[in-house]
Amino acid sequence: MRNLGGRYRLINRIGLGGMSEVWRGHDRVLDRPVAVKIMDPGVEGSLGVPGVDLVRAEARSAARLAHPNVAGVHDFGTSPGPDSEVPYIIMELVEGQTLSEHLAAGRLDWRISVRVCAEVAAALAAAHAENVVHRDIKPANIMLTPAGAKVLDFGIAAVIGSPDPDPDGPVMGTPAYIAPERFDGLPATPASDMFALGTLLYHCLAGRLPWTARSHTELVMAQRFAAPDPMPPLADLPPEVMDLVSRCLARDPADRPTALVAALLLAESVDARVYVPLGDLDPDSRRQPSVSPWTERAAAAPTSASPAFPHPVTSPTPLSSPPTPPSSALSPSAPFPSAAPGSSHPDAVPYAPDDVHVGRHRAT
Numbered sequence: 001m002r003n004l005g006g007r008y009r010l011i012n013r014i015g016l017g018g019m020s021e022v023w024r025g026h027d028r029v030l031d032r033p034v035a036v037k038i039m040d041p042g043v044e045g046s047l048g049v050p051g052v053d054l055v056r057a058e059a060r061s062a063a064r065l066a067h068p069n070v071a072g073v074h075d076f077g078t079s080p081g082p083d084s085e086v087p088y089i090i091m092e093l094v095e096g097q098t099l100s101e102h103l104a105a106g107r108l109d110w111r112i113s114v115r116v117c118a119e120v121a122a123a124l125a126a127a128h129a130e131n132v133v134h135r136d137i138k139p140a141n142i143m144l145t146p147a148g149a150k151v152l153d154f155g156i157a158a159v160i161g162s163p164d165p166d167p168d169g170p171v172m173g174t175p176a177y178i179a180p181e182r183f184d185g186l187p188a189t190p191a192s193d194m195f196a197l198g199t200l201l202y203h204c205l206a207g208r209l210p211w212t213a214r215s216h217t218e219l220v221m222a223q224r225f226a227a228p229d230p231m232p233p234l235a236d237l238p239p240e241v242m243d244l245v246s247r248c249l250a251r252d253p254a255d256r257p258t259a260l261v262a263a264l265l266l267a268e269s270v271d272a273r274v275y276v277p278l279g280d281l282d283p284d285s286r287r288q289p290s291v292s293p294w295t296e297r298a299a300a301a302p303t304s305a306s307p308a309f310p311h312p313v314t315s316p317t318p319l320s321s322p323p324t325p326p327s328s329a330l331s332p333s334a335p336f337p338s339a340a341p342g343s344s345h346p347d348a349v350p351y352a353p354d355d356v357h358v359g360r361h362r363a364t
Helices: 043-047 051-062 099-103 110-129 180-184 190-206 216-225 239-248 259-269 283-287 292-299
Strands: 008-016 020-027 032-039 073-080 085-091 142-145 148-151 273-276 311-314
Touching: 008 032, 051 073, 051 085, 099 142, 099 190, 110 142, 110 148, 110 190, 110 259, 110 273, 180 190, 180 216, 190 239, 190 259, 239 259, 259 273
Parallel strands: none
Antiparallel strands: 008 020, 020 032, 032 085, 073 085, 142 148, 273 311
């Protein structure tokens, strides 16, 4: 068995991406299971900066987050490589199935889709309040557990406003979920995370991506210049959820809502509980039947995280309880539903490579 730092024993590999591999591990000091993300030794060259310093800074940013819908970062270290030190990150090991595994069967019930994305938005709101952006929101980075959704892989997170390591190098993220402005060299911002959230919500509701493409170039051009494909009609889906999808996918970052607004709107639409970084909140306003007062209050809410635990808002329904209907959602004994009858689409598995960086396509 391979050991890292004299403390972490690697057991078996559980994930492989374009920049790293993830192992199930064991922390011999605290006697607990962990996830170990080992960066590809070639990352340093591809980013044009010392890779160890880059990953250390990103792990430090992610370690500031403490939220029930975020997989925590516990430690950082380096291991001798063939030519240089290879950085690794020790993270919370989350058991469950990824959202991408569920989406492989087709679109989800809209209530489950909205609930999952409400929890993802709440995690992003907490991150943004700590001045951290995720940069790679996608189904493979959302784990579904009996307690709710967990956002994984803040390992390529960045501090808001920080420039890319190499402005002329690859864009960090997964092509189908990268905001269009990122291809013009603009840094990752909360608004770029919101574009990814809109793509995620569309994908869950429709069972496919907002744009159909057969190559990197087609995908980037469609994201930058084409309107999303029309959403298939879904019975009982609140119109404000459809509107939120459109706003998140706006090409102008200024037109996208904040994660806090999205979390509150989505949670209220399915009567779910989310934890968001609000300050003092008037208890009487929590029972407003309309979404509008929530969006107004969210827009005026504090932008920094509460010094105590984040407030649960909307319904007192616990995270482990499923929405109604359907009768079950996030429990292992009742897995997510498969695609609805008749929901298949000729492009149900459109071009969506899982690479975590793609080339820039600058405007001419």
